[in-house]
Amino acid sequence: MSGLRKIPNIGERTERDLIAMGYTSIxxxxxxxxxxxxxxxxxxxxxxxxxxxLYLLRAVEYFVNTEKPDPKKCKWWHWKDEFVQPAPxxxxxxxxxxxxxxxxQGCRAIKGLVYWLPYTGDKCCPIYDCCVNQKGSExxxxxxxxxxxxxxxxxxxxxxxLIEQNLAMRLERLKTSPASENTEKEEESK
Numbered sequence: 001m002s003g004l005r006k007i008p009n010i011g012e013r014t015e016r017d018l019i020a021m022g023y024t025s026i027x028x029x030x031x032x033x034x035x036x037x038x039x040x041x042x043x044x045x046x047x048x049x050x051x052x053x054l055y056l057l058r059a060v061e062y063f064v065n066t067e068k069p070d071p072k073k074c075k076w077w078h079w080k081d082e083f084v085q086p087a088p089x090x091x092x093x094x095x096x097x098x099x100x101x102x103x104x105q106g107c108r109a110i111k112g113l114v115y116w117l118p119y120t121g122d123k124c125c126p127i128y129d130c131c132v133n134q135k136g137s138e139x140x141x142x143x144x145x146x147x148x149x150x151x152x153x154x155x156x157x158x159x160x161x162l163i164e165q166n167l168a169m170r171l172e173r174l175k176t177s178p179a180s181e182n183t184e185k186e187e188e189s190k
Contacts, residue, residue: 004029007063008074009056017041026064034058034079055079058094072102082108086177088131088139089151090170108132126150141174 003025004015021040023029029037034057041057042048058079063069072078073094078101083094087107093100099115100106107114112128124133127150131137140146147167154163 007060008071009059009076014041014053014056017044020044029060029064031065032061034061037061051081052076055081058084062094070102073100075101082106086139086141086170086173087128088112088137089125089127090139090141090174092173120153126153139174139177141177146174147171 002015002019004010004018004023007026007029010018018024018029018037018041021037021044023032023037034054037057037060038049038054041053056076056079059074059076062079063074079094083100083106084092086092089107091097091107093104093106097104097106104110104115107125107128112125112132114125114128117123117125122129127140130148130150131140131143135143137143151167158166
């Protein structure tokens with residue numbers, strides 16, 4: 001048994017495949033993206049693996065690249081597409097939210113009924129409500145008004161530079177997400 005088995009979710013088969021792909025230690029996996037590892041493992045085996053293996057490798061990516069990984073986030077099922085792909089506001093529940101999964105199961109699962117609503121007096125997250133409930137979109141990356149007045153909510157516990165950095169990251173994630181790309185292609189074809 002190698003040191004790879006110290007990584008949550010790594011069983012005998014995945015350990016064997018990682019070693020065959022040249023990853024013999026936790027250190028050798030640092031900086032690797034789950035999608036790259038999944039493609040390598042599919043090539044190694046000669047067929048497309050079940051998508052659950054990608055979810056497992058996302059959990060591995062989180063574990064090896066996070067200074068103090070949250071043990072609750074290390075479970076592979078918390079890295080399914082619906083928790084990694086952007087929420088309506090561009091947040092990736094699995095990657096960005098400290099409340100996920102311990103006290104929040106993700107925006108789509110809770111339908112925008114976020115923990116901070118009592119503080120704002122809203123009945124639903126304004127971004128989620130506008131995007132999903134009113135417009136029927138997956139996320140704001142398909143909207144031409146992004147960022148709009150709904151994006152004005154600011155976390156008073158964070159410094160302004162961190163808020164701006166987070167906003168820029170979420171906007172970039174939405175621009176590069178598949179639903180956004182499809183919308184741009186539809187617009188170009190008109």
